[in-house]
Amino acid sequence: MYGPLVGFLFVWTNTLILNPGGLAAISLYCSEYIVVNIHNGYAKNETELQEDLANRSPYVKAAFAILIMGIASLVNALSAELGDKMNQLFAVVKVAAIGVICSIGFYWLVKGEWAQFETPYVSSHSTLNGAINGLMLSMWAYGGWSFLSWVTEEIVNPDRNVPLSLFIGISVVCAVYILFNFAIFCGPIITHEISDSPFILIYAKTAWGGWGWFFATFCILTATYGAVSSNTISTTRFYHACARDGHLPRALSLCLPSRSTPIVAILFNFVCTAVYIILGKHAADVVDTVMYAQWVYFVLVFAGLLLLRYKRPNMRRPFRAPILIPIIQTVLSLAMVLSPFFEESTTSDTYLSNLGKKYGAVVGSILTGIPFYLLCIYRPTRLDVSDKLSGFLVHCCKRVGFQ
Numbered sequence: 001m002y003g004p005l006v007g008f009l010f011v012w013t014n015t016l017i018l019n020p021g022g023l024a025a026i027s028l029y030c031s032e033y034i035v036v037n038i039h040n041g042y043a044k045n046e047t048e049l050q051e052d053l054a055n056r057s058p059y060v061k062a063a064f065a066i067l068i069m070g071i072a073s074l075v076n077a078l079s080a081e082l083g084d085k086m087n088q089l090f091a092v093v094k095v096a097a098i099g100v101i102c103s104i105g106f107y108w109l110v111k112g113e114w115a116q117f118e119t120p121y122v123s124s125h126s127t128l129n130g131a132i133n134g135l136m137l138s139m140w141a142y143g144g145w146s147f148l149s150w151v152t153e154e155i156v157n158p159d160r161n162v163p164l165s166l167f168i169g170i171s172v173v174c175a176v177y178i179l180f181n182f183a184i185f186c187g188p189i190i191t192h193e194i195s196d197s198p199f200i201l202i203y204a205k206t207a208w209g210g211w212g213w214f215f216a217t218f219c220i221l222t223a224t225y226g227a228v229s230s231n232t233i234s235t236t237r238f239y240h241a242c243a244r245d246g247h248l249p250r251a252l253s254l255c256l257p258s259r260s261t262p263i264v265a266i267l268f269n270f271v272c273t274a275v276y277i278i279l280g281k282h283a284a285d286v287v288d289t290v291m292y293a294q295w296v297y298f299v300l301v302f303a304g305l306l307l308l309r310y311k312r313p314n315m316r317r318p319f320r321a322p323i324l325i326p327i328i329q330t331v332l333s334l335a336m337v338l339s340p341f342f343e344e345s346t347t348s349d350t351y352l353s354n355l356g357k358k359y360g361a362v363v364g365s366i367l368t369g370i371p372f373y374l375l376c377i378y379r380p381t382r383l384d385v386s387d388k389l390s391g392f393l394v395h396c397c398k399r400v401g402f403q
Contacts, residue, residue, distance in 0.1 A: 001304050005370070008377055010297055011247045012369030017293045017362070019235040019269065022140075023069065023228060024276035030224035031064030036201060037217055065277045072229045073270040076236065080154075080261050083233055090226030097219040098176055104208060105183025132339040135332070136291050138177065144169050146298075147234040154237070159318035232269065239265035247377065251393035293362045295336045302330040 076083035139145075145166055152158045155165075184203065200220070204212035240262040243252035256263040305326040308315065374381045 001308065002300065004378075005373060006300070008247055008373045009366055009369045011242050012372065013293055013297065013366050014238065015242075015248065015272075016369075017365050019231075019238065020272035020276045021280075021293075023231050023235065023269070023273040024065070024280055026224055026227045026231065027065035027069045027273065027277060028061060028280065030068050030221060030228065031061045033201070033217055033220050033224075034064050035061050062277050066274050068225060068228060069232075069270060069273050069277070072225070072232045073266050075229065076232050077256070077261050077263050077266045080233075083229060087226060087230045087233065090222055090229065094219070094223045094226055095172075095176065097215070097222060098180055100215070101219065102179045102183045105179075105186035108186040132336055136295065136336050140291050140294070144173075144230075146294075147231065150234045150238045150241070153241075163319035232266070236262050236265040236269050239268060249390050249393055251390070251396075254394065292337065292359070293365070295333055296362065296366075299330065299333040299337060302326045302333055306330065 075086055148162060148165060148169075152162060155161050184200075201213050201216050204216035208215070239248060239252045240255075241253075242248045243250055243265070252265045252268055253262070254264045255261060303326075305321075306323075309323060309326075376382060
């Protein structure tokens with residue numbers, strides 16, 4: 001609809017930023033809580049724990065994050081069916097664990113613990129921009145609504161099951177998010193401020209006793225590893241399909257015959273994610289860049305749906321969403337992309353500098369795909385050397401048994 005160049009730039013941005021950056025962020029979050037528990041094993045008190053966390057080496061987190069990503073990649077390389085079953089197992093365990101937390105919250109509520117609701121937490125920095133960033137983080141946390149279409153070829157009866165999965169999945173996630181936050185408020189008030197990352201762990205220990213710390217850790221590790229595994233499946237299928245259609249090097253479309261898994265795409269995904277992990281070290285920094293790059297394209301996607309309704313009203317649609325939904329999503333997407341420019345602190349030189357770096361990195365990464373498209377993809381200007389290099393990579397991969 002927008003033309004082959006915009007389509008390629010979407011592939012380029014996903015390959016360069018969104019997919020490896022998102023997986024790196026989740027892996028770093030998972031490793032963060034592993035490191036927290038290692039420090040908690042010998043920290044004598046909370047103050048000492050906070051000091052240990054402040055002085056911990058980011059390279060330790062990076063090492064654990066790469067290990068987590070390596071395990072997920074290995075499982076998905078061994079068998080697509082094994083990876084799918086592991087995802088189902090982690091999803092069930094994750095929802096069950098959150099159910100236990102919600103049950104504890106209702107137990108506190110029955111006991112009459114209403115103090116958190118009577119004096120809720122109020123931030124002195126609450127702004128509309130902060131609310132939009134919170135919404136953006138929530139939408140990023142459940143990426144299934146945007147990644148599901150990447151594995152359509154492996155879904156039975158996709159015309160029925162894709163929209164059904166979206167409806168059930170989004171409904172369950174919304175319910176779980178609301179109930180989980182409700183459960184957190186049903187409990188003793190923490191009278192001191194906790195600013196470091198393991199807030200949920202310290203809260204669980206304060207509200208639920210000694211076992212709360214370890215149970216919350218189990219929930220977080222289960223959720224984050226499950227997300228790494230499921231994102232590995234969808235991301236590698238994305239590379240595989242794009243390479244098969246000629247938008248990425250053909251070598252990424254090769255599979256391991258005995259396993260029927262896109263092994264080259266899995267290896268490529270692991271290497272790119274490991275680079276992001278090493279360069280990023282802090283999950284929050286990676287997430288910030290990934291989110292803004294992602295929502296630039298979501299604006300085009302939702303606006304494109306409106307254009308298709310106008311230009312091709314009789315087009316076959318297995319599932320037809322009410323027109324109000326893409327209208328709302330287009331407006332929200334624009335608000336998410338433009339919200340930093342309307343922050344109250346936009347007059348600050350530091351804020352403008354950080355904003356310029358953030359958007360400069362996103363826009364710059366997108367624009368670097370244009371020369372690559374002209375030299376390697378677009379036939380009238382494509383160089384012969386790109387075809388020879390792609391053929392050489394395919395030849396090398398086939399020599400080691402990939403097909």
